[in-house]
Amino acid sequence: MKMKKEALNLDELKSKISGSVLTADSEDYDSARTPWLLSVDQWPEVIVVAENTLDIVEAVRFAKANGLKIAEKNTGHGVARPANDNMLIVVGSMRKVYIDPINKTAHIEVGAKWIDALEKAQMEGMAPLMGSSSDVGAIGYTMGGGMGWLARKYGLSVDNVISYDMVTADGELIHVNKYENDDLFWGLSFCGAAFGIIAAMEIKLFPVKTVYAGSLMYPREVASEVFVRYREWITDIEDDWTTTISIENYPQLPIVPDFLQGKSAVVVRGCYAGPVEKGEEMIKSWLDWMEPMANLFGAIPFKDADSISDDPKDPIPATAQSIIINELSDDAIGILLNRAFAQNEPTPLFTTEIHHGGGAMARADKDAVAYSQHDAPFILNMVGLIPTPEASLAYTEIANGIKSEMKPYSTGNVYMNFLAGDEKWNQTKDAFTPEAFKRLITLKNKYDPKNLFCFS
Ligand SMILES: Cc1cc2nc3c(=O)[nH]c(=O)nc-3n(C[C@H](O)[C@H](O)[C@H](O)COP(=O)(O)OP(=O)(O)OC[C@H]3O[C@@H](n4cnc5c(N)ncnc54)[C@H](O)[C@@H]3O)c2cc1C
CATH class of the missing domain: 3.30.465.10 (Uridine Diphospho-n-acetylenolpyruvylglucosamine Reductase; domain 3)
Structure with a gap:
């Protein structure tokens, strides 16, 4: 049975842990509960800021004894469900x-x-x-x-x-x-x-020390040609190349360079983990084919790999939906170009990025892990910026529209990391084969029959 807040003996918990125990009236409560994805607003009953593994052990024992469910937050980049009225264990300081x-x-x-x-x-x-x-x-x-x-x-x-x-x-x-x-x-x-x-x-x-990596940005007017060339490019591409193609609508926000604010573009990204000269040669073939608006490819130490996507570092009100697709047919490309680019007014759909699958992912031992999407040919990831409820509704409508039109090209499955919020929650089953899902339920009943870890 869940104990009422007043009945929770938090002094007992505090005496057992090295970290801190926070409630709504604590000074650090807000910073501890807030995830990187600002689109999720969560109000836990108790937050345990763990400093070591023993703190986590004691927090779990306390939650179990007091009928609290448990959520865990590290960076908060992937919160699935707000940890309201229960226990949140924050682990972000345990970074060894x-x-x-x-x-x-x-x-x-x-x-x-x-x-x-x-x-x-x-x-x-x-x-x-x-x-x-x-x-x-x-x-x-x-x-x-x-x-x-x-x-x-x-x-x-x-x-x-x-x-x-x-x-x-x-x-x-x-x-x-x-x-x-x-x-x-x-x-x-x-x-x-x-x-x-x-x-x-x-x-x-x-x-891996040095890679040849970066991005090519082309104007939206030539997006169709860029998509077709990308499709040809990856047909027999070496496994040393991991690439994506993305339709991007840049918002008028300080995180976006001035010259891109309010504009749209198509971006080819890639990372080549083979000899630098070969990577350079490959990108030269793109430059010879058509001069891009910007070419950010170059030889970089892998420690600078963040520069390939240049994702925002500061927390943002973002969300994501995703589907796995079979092919980049002319029709599929047409749907994406029609639907994903902004039409005359700002759109909450920030990026629509297609990740090329295959290679070593498809060669992994598929029986060794519950992950069931090793053979995904392409993963479509639609990231939205939703600072307001209206933007959230508009994003959902656009993303649902794309998913619905792309149905003939979709496997019906999803890749969990590119889902956020309710989507992650509602579509969990689609990430697995039916056999894997059944086996997971059996495991859940064995290891967490009371569903203590119910938020992820
Ligand atoms: C800017 C950005 C870039 C991204 N890039 C990629 C990418 O290139 N490829 C990709 O595959 N994904 C990518 N993702 C998705 C990301 O991997 C997921 O959102 C992931 O869940 C984030 O984990 P976290 O620990 O940082 O976030 P959190 O929100 O802290 O955790 C995410 C979920 O995992 C659970 N969890 C985390 N740690 C533990 C643990 N130790 N024990 C039990 N449960 C745990 C949490 O409870 C929560 O449900 C990206 C996301 C963002 C926002």
Whole structure:
């Protein structure tokens, strides 16, 4: 039974942990509850700001004893559901990362962002399989698949985890790998947040120092030609290339350079993890084909990979919807061009980016993890900026319209990391095969039968 707020013995909890326990009248309550995605407004009953794994253990035991459900927040880039009236465990200060250069692995603590692992790994000439922004939490990203700029060469982050340490719904710390708690290892690998709090993970690192990477920006007037050339380009492209093509509508906001504010463009992005000269040659073929408005390709240390997408760092009121698509047919391209570009007035649809799948992602051992979208040919990610309820409604209408028209080209599945808010919540099932989903329910009943971890 859930205890009333007044009946919660928070002094007892405070006496057991090194971090802090916050309620609505605490000074730090607002900053602790606010996620990076400002579109989610959450009001937990109790917030535990954890400083170490023992704090997480004690917080979980307290929540269980007092009938509180538990949500976890690291950066708040991917909050699925507001943790209202329950317990939020905030882990953002637990950012330790240890690199093992001999075995090419990294041990990553619960609150580490990719930047923490990236900087240390690059000192040893290695890279983690992070995504477009090193500001994102390493574990949260991995729980949703983890498709970054090395995905076609080395695979998804979720396929390259060696082990997890997890705090269970009983408040026990357990080690999970292919041999120990192997059923859970399969399930944590894509659905971890539903079973407990992952206190740490050990991942593989890869030998990547310099990449040839960046973006080509073309005016919207030639978008159709750019899409067709992109489709031809990726037909037989090497796995060393991970690329996307994106329709972008730039808002009139300070995060956007002046010359782009209020404009739209089509952008080809890519990261080549092979010899720099070969990457340069490939991009020259684009430049010879058509001069872009901007060419930001160049040889960069992988530690600067954030520059490829240049995602915003400061929190924003963003949201996202996503579908997996089979093909970039002429008709599919036509739908995207008609629907995704702004029409005469500002649009809340910021970017409509298509990620090219395949390569090492498709070659992974599909039975080893619950993740079920290894064969996705293309993943469409529609990011919206929704500072007002009206913008939110307008975004939903546009995104739903695109999804509906793209249905003939869609697999009917989704990629979890490119969903936000209700979409993430409502479409969880579509991220899995029916068999995997059934197996996950069995695991959930075994490890968290009371659904303590119900927010993710
Ligand atoms: C700017 C931006 C760029 C992105 N780029 C990419 C990209 O290139 N590729 C890609 O695949 N995804 C990308 N994403 C999606 C991102 O990976 C997800 O939103 C991810 O869930 C963020 O994790 P987090 O820990 O930072 O966020 P949080 O909101 O703190 O966590 C997200 C979810 O994971 C759960 N969770 C996090 N850590 C743990 C843990 N230790 N134990 C249990 N549950 C946990 C939380 O409870 C929450 O439900 C991007 C998102 C943004 C906003």
